[in-house]
Amino acid sequence: MKNFLLIAISLILASSTLFTSCNSCKNRDEAKEQKRIKIEDPQSLTDEIEKHVYPLPTSAEVIQMLTELEVGYIIGVSNPVDNATNYITSKSQAINLGIYGADLSYATLYNMNQDVINYLDVIRELTNSLKMSKIYSRDLYDDIKNSFDNRDRLVEILTDAFNQTYAYLAENEQESLALLVVAGAWVEGMYITTNISESVYHVEGIVRVLLEQKESFELFLDLAEPLSEDPVIGEMLEILNPVKMVYEEVEDNSLTLKNVEDITAAVSSVREKLVS
DSSP states (O other), X not given: OOOOOOOOOOOOOTTSOSOSOHHHXXXXXXXXXXXXXXXXXXXXXXXXXXXXXXXXXXXXXXXXXXXXXXXXXXXXXXXXXXXXXXOOSHHHHHHXXXXXXXXXXXXXXXXXXXXXXXXXXXXXXHHHHTTOGGGGOHHHHHHHXXXXXXXXXXXXXXXXXXXXXXXXXXXXXOHHHHHXXXXXXXXXXXXXXXXXXXXXXGOHHHHHHHHHHHHHHHXXXXXXXXXXXXHXXXXXXXXXXXXXXXXXXXXXXXXXXHHHHHHXXXXXXXXXXXXX
């Protein structure tokens, strides 16, 4: 499986020497500016999202790992569809489009037929508001329904729909909304992962998922940093800061029980802010 949403880019070289020479400082500044120009270009951001975020694990691929670990479906862990009426700004709609996209993946990969219908309906409402309803058409539900016995195909269908979502937003000069969708999907995927078992730390595969999510989270920060002066992206980065702080405490590419508990608490607090 592709190495996740998200893989190893280290964003900040904390131990690097600050000033080795005037020339090296100038070169770094020039490189940073070139990167800013590249990522702020709508098509370039689309390419970055398609190349990095969703060749890293999509929420569908993360949840597929949960099904392979034979972890049961938890009723009520996903964002209730009734909450959708609360999302009236494009910012909250984009964030929760990502969240509901992860919930759709969760319901789909566990063959929860009614939940699939419910989440597709609410996603269509949000995409109507964002003027991108064609992606989540009745045909998508039919494709999902006809593929319930083929999880690999389901992951492919869902990933393609998500890629189209991000690409559409970026191509229409809504790069910040595209990143909000990514953030929402990441947070919900993590929320589901950390809530599938009261003894999550003792499930080796779950710990592996959480470590891979650290790499994907760092990549998201890398993509979002050039747009950090955008108010909605700046606010999102501030909301995500508790997760960043917890992951910065992880050492030696392994998780302690305290790490897992702290990650679970941080993700829960962030997710509460995004769905409320």
